[in-house]
Amino acid sequence: MMTGSKPELPLRRYVDMHIIKSMLLVGIAYYVAALIAIHQTITPEGIAILWPPNAIVLAAFLIYPFRYLPFIAAAGITAELVASAPFFPLWSAICFALINLSSVSLAAFLIRRKSGQNFNFDRLKNGAYFLVFGPFLSASIAGMLGGGVYVFLGRTDTSYLSLWQIWWFGDALAMLVLTPLIVVLARWMQAGFPHFKLHFLLEAFLLWLVVIIIGYQSFNIESSDNAYLFFTPVWLVFLGIVAAIRLGVAGASTTVALITAFAVEHLLRGTHPLIVNMPQNALLLTQEYLAIIAIVSIGLALLIQEIAEQRDELKRHENALKAQNQFLEERVNERTLALKEVNQALQHANDRLAKSAATDELTGIANRRHFLSEVERELQRLRLDGQTASAIMIDIDHFKLVNDNLGHDAGDKVLRDIVEPISQAIRPRDLFGRMGGEEFLIFLSGADYDMSNAVAERIRLAIESLTVNYREHQINITASLGVAQWDGNSHLDELFYQADKALYQAKNRGRNRVFNITNIESENRSSRGSNHEDHFELP
Numbered sequence: 001m002m003t004g005s006k007p008e009l010p011l012r013r014y015v016d017m018h019i020i021k022s023m024l025l026v027g028i029a030y031y032v033a034a035l036i037a038i039h040q041t042i043t044p045e046g047i048a049i050l051w052p053p054n055a056i057v058l059a060a061f062l063i064y065p066f067r068y069l070p071f072i073a074a075a076g077i078t079a080e081l082v083a084s085a086p087f088f089p090l091w092s093a094i095c096f097a098l099i100n101l102s103s104v105s106l107a108a109f110l111i112r113r114k115s116g117q118n119f120n121f122d123r124l125k126n127g128a129y130f131l132v133f134g135p136f137l138s139a140s141i142a143g144m145l146g147g148g149v150y151v152f153l154g155r156t157d158t159s160y161l162s163l164w165q166i167w168w169f170g171d172a173l174a175m176l177v178l179t180p181l182i183v184v185l186a187r188w189m190q191a192g193f194p195h196f197k198l199h200f201l202l203e204a205f206l207l208w209l210v211v212i213i214i215g216y217q218s219f220n221i222e223s224s225d226n227a228y229l230f231f232t233p234v235w236l237v238f239l240g241i242v243a244a245i246r247l248g249v250a251g252a253s254t255t256v257a258l259i260t261a262f263a264v265e266h267l268l269r270g271t272h273p274l275i276v277n278m279p280q281n282a283l284l285l286t287q288e289y290l291a292i293i294a295i296v297s298i299g300l301a302l303l304i305q306e307i308a309e310q311r312d313e314l315k316r317h318e319n320a321l322k323a324q325n326q327f328l329e330e331r332v333n334e335r336t337l338a339l340k341e342v343n344q345a346l347q348h349a350n351d352r353l354a355k356s357a358a359t360d361e362l363t364g365i366a367n368r369r370h371f372l373s374e375v376e377r378e379l380q381r382l383r384l385d386g387q388t389a390s391a392i393m394i395d396i397d398h399f400k401l402v403n404d405n406l407g408h409d410a411g412d413k414v415l416r417d418i419v420e421p422i423s424q425a426i427r428p429r430d431l432f433g434r435m436g437g438e439e440f441l442i443f444l445s446g447a448d449y450d451m452s453n454a455v456a457e458r459i460r461l462a463i464e465s466l467t468v469n470y471r472e473h474q475i476n477i478t479a480s481l482g483v484a485q486w487d488g489n490s491h492l493d494e495l496f497y498q499a500d501k502a503l504y505q506a507k508n509r510g511r512n513r514v515f516n517i518t519n520i521e522s523e524n525r526s527s528r529g530s531n532h533e534d535h536f537e538l539p
């Protein structure tokens with residue numbers, strides 16, 4: 001396919017440069033480590049006290065993706081051959097290379113299978129798998145086979161078992177010291193060095209300075225025999241623990257590596273306390289001593305890291321829970337507020353409903369039911385107080401004519417407009433309601449005969465002088481009013497019956513007049529309007 005980009009080199013299509021880089025890195029590291037081990041850690045029998053190349057390959061096997069591994073193995077084998085060839089016959093060099101690489105491959109396979117593909121020393125479980133499959137299983141198998149090759153080489157009088165053990169411990173020790181260090185640093189680098197703090201480095205340097213001072217004193221028995229009584233290698237165990245607590249897995253591994261370097265160096269120089277006190281077992285005891293420091297320090301660092309991570313996770317959960325609680329609380333508050341608003345709306349609706357249940361829809365004054373219940377309540381109060389009261393029944397005269405001539409809407413307008421002058425003619429505390437049709441009732445508390453007649457007359461006049469404007473029409477109306485005086489005891493039905501009777505009289509006697517049932521004579525006084533013609537004017 002033609003593209004505008006640079007043509008791809010044919011080699012690149014088949015070779016991944018990252019893999020080449022990893023091969024070079026591992027190959028060179030393996031070779032250098034093998035040379036250092038051969039030159040610096042070989043016992044008089046020719047066996048390395050510490051064999052770091054396997055630790056390096058194991059770290060690479062744990063860090064790199066799966067498809068890199070065969071290439072890294074090839075690089076390791078090549079480096080091993082190049083490093084061993086000058087010292088061993090070719091067949092044995094090949095054997096050593098195959099033993100080392102196959103044992104490390106086995107360890108890497110098992111560790112990755114158990115711990116997942118992105119292995120790191122970040123879980124105690126991962127550390128345990130590493131310890132079992134690496135230093136214990138893979139290194140012991142390598143030692144078993146390697147010891148055999150040594151026996152075949154015939155260069156030493158050391159027993160097969162001792163050879164096996166020395167090889168095993170040398171491999172295992174290097175794995176314990178170097179593999180965690182490389183893996184942790186590589187993963188840290190891959191993540192872009194998060195959580196780096198300068199004081200961490202200062203603390204590390206300070207600790208390592210102490211390790212160097214104590215290491216020099218405790219492994220160098222010639223330097224001061226008296227000092228040995230105080231400076232023993234046991235102190236370094238304590239420093240390994242301090243490194244684990246303060247510096248984590250990487251710091252603990254580095255500290256252990258430093259202690260190991262001192263121990264091996266002084267062992268080979270012959271100044272190590274164990275060489276002086278127990279020469280026949282010095283090598284194995286030193287390896288065991290170092291292995292214990294490594295396992296304790298790195299294991300403790302892992303444990304602390306795991307606890308810290310679990311604490312962080314707990315904190316994260318706690319925060320998430322808090323956030324969720326807050327969210328829930330807010331939701332509850334929102335809901336409560338909404339509920340409050342709904343309740344208020346409901347209350348308003350109820351109020352409106354109660355008001356509309358008590359109100360006459362057309363005129364807006366009290367309807368029959370509400371009016372009667374109010375009067376009932378008022379009568380009870382008046383009975384107790386021994387006060388007087390009266391009722392006025394109002395009926396519009398010839399109202400039917402308005403409806404018939406101008407329509408029902410005109411009648412409604414009259415009914416609405418009549419309310420205002422009537423309300424003006426009474427006191428605010430007087431009860432005023434529409435009984436239905438064109439009939440209204442008024443209840444006057446505390447009103448005696450004269451007063452109720454006066455009010456009724458005031459109402460009659462107000463209605464008489466009212467002009468209702470309806471479209472282009474001006475409507476004038478009159479009303480007849482029946483007044484009844486409450487006897488201080490009777491039921492309201494009786495009172496209104498009397499008022500109705502009086503109204504009937506008012507109608508009968510010519511309309512547009514007030515008639516008081518209690519005194520038939522009052523008719524003469526209150527019928528000033530009786531001269532008026534009953535009239536209905538249409539413009």
Ligand SMILES: Nc1nc2c(ncn2[C@@H]2O[C@H](COP(=O)(O)OP(=O)(O)OP(=O)(O)O)[C@@H](O)[C@H]2O)c(=O)[nH]1
Pocket residue numbers: 362395396397398399400401403407408409410411412415436437438507
């Ligand atoms: N527009 C309107 N008319 C109503 C309403 N309620 C009752 N009416 C009418 O009021 C009229 C009452 O007529 P009538 O009982 O004969 O009384 P009237 O014509 O006023 O005659 P008198 O009372 O004898 O003077 C009827 O035509 C009813 O239809 C209402 O709410 N609106």
